[in-house]
Amino acid sequence: MKALLVLSRWIDAVNIVIGRAVTWLILVAVIVSAGNALIRKLFSMSSNAWLELQWYLFGAVFLLTAGYTLLKNEHVRVDVLSQRFSPRTRVKVEIFGILLFILPASLVIMWLSWPVFVDAFVHNEQSSNSGGLIRWPAKLLIPVGFALLVAAAISHLIKCIAYLRGLCADPTQAANSGSSEQQLAEEIGRAAAEREQALQHRNL
Template structure:
């Protein structure tokens, strides 16, 4: 469902604003990732010297960008959709399908990940988990903490989107007045 068709609510405006600012601020992470990959490739192929730290940093940056980018993609309506049937549906039908998808698929999945991620991160923190690779990165809990952080942001983005769908379908919450 296109963002232009969904009314903006006070909740969605607040959440979307935070997620968009965070997503825009973290866009540099992709440039940093490219830089690390280039340095790693050059060191490996020109100098025959590989660095496990750089390899691990690559996947840490990728995971961080991906996990924190999920909410940004949802808020910007930039996620992948299957539009085989959707293009023929009315605005109301699309809103119903989106609402059911958010409530029955995305929210339970997000909650399941959040429930499972807590002990996962806590254990890594309590045991001061580090990479098992010689010369690997310490503080494994930092990258593992990106999982619940990313999914909390996705939960907020889902609630924002749901408020917009509910506003379209039922008129609640009230749409934000045009400014």
């Protein structure tokens, strides 16, 4: 069990790094959207590439942070029912949901989406819109995103089993207090502080 918990921590670390990095794509999407709108209004110029880039960025944020969202216990649950359960019963329901819903569905989608990406990559599939982007990077996001979700589900399953054995804290409880927005702002602030400290050490 200890080895599995180490694996769980590694999976969580990967999802945290990817989740923190991908959140910046929201800012990029906003800048692209605003810039495209301004250029269209001021110069009567536009491009399908910019519109599709916004869709790609949205897809990346949605898919690549699925595992990170599970790690933070922010996936939708029927809280009206789960709040009435004891912590151990809630964790058992969580295990049931992982084994019967999250893992099977995610594995099937990951498996079926991979040939779609490979076909698009081999044929260098292009957008059907004039001036649009190549399609395979967007299609790659699907298997990669669901692979991260599968990994996060396995990590969560390990922690649930460990909790029932008395080896770790309740994984269904959020680690931090406050709203999701506050937690995200705190994480971004911590990441910026870590980068600043690293730069200071390099300059010394």
